Amino acid sequence: MSQEFESNTPIYMQLAERINRRILRGELHPGEKLPSVRETGVQSNVNPNTVQRTYQILEQSGIAESRRGQGTFVTEDPAILRSMRERLKREEIASFVRVMKDMGYEAREIQHGIQEFLEEENES
Structure with missing residues (x-):
């Protein structure tokens, strides 16, 4: 399922915003595992390196956390979610x-x- 992207904003930022909005809508829950980099790349029709950059942005903002060998998860910190x-x-x-x-x-x-x-x- 290919997604459309705006040309004036980097794709990794647009993906990050889409994930943030999915969290706000309750489609992704606190503590829930995000799809793998590869899976998100295929679903979005973007390079896995772009998805990796997206996940790094989410981690830097505290919205997601990476667990070695397990994947990337939505934060369970209510203060971070409220702030977002x-x-x-x-x-x-x-x-x-x-x-x-x-x-x-x-x-x-x-x-x-x-x-x-x-x-x-x-x-x-």
Whole structure:
């Protein structure tokens, strides 16, 4: 199952973000083993060296840990997982707000639009 990648961001960073999001969605659980480098490479249609770099990035950020002879696992540290969740939330909000401001909306209009949207979502 080949995945599409953006051309302006390194593939290893995109893979890392996809894994982070899978963790947030509960598709990958704390303590769960990540697919092998080779398996992820085949699934993503990328070079295993790229996947290895992805796993190194995840380890450096504390999201994953490598266990000799066993593989790479999602961290079980709730503080790290909370921190990742907050970081991703802030990044998405910042991106959205930048786009809205570029379109000419003021902060108050953005805030009001979000509130209306959430109220409509709660009603449905």
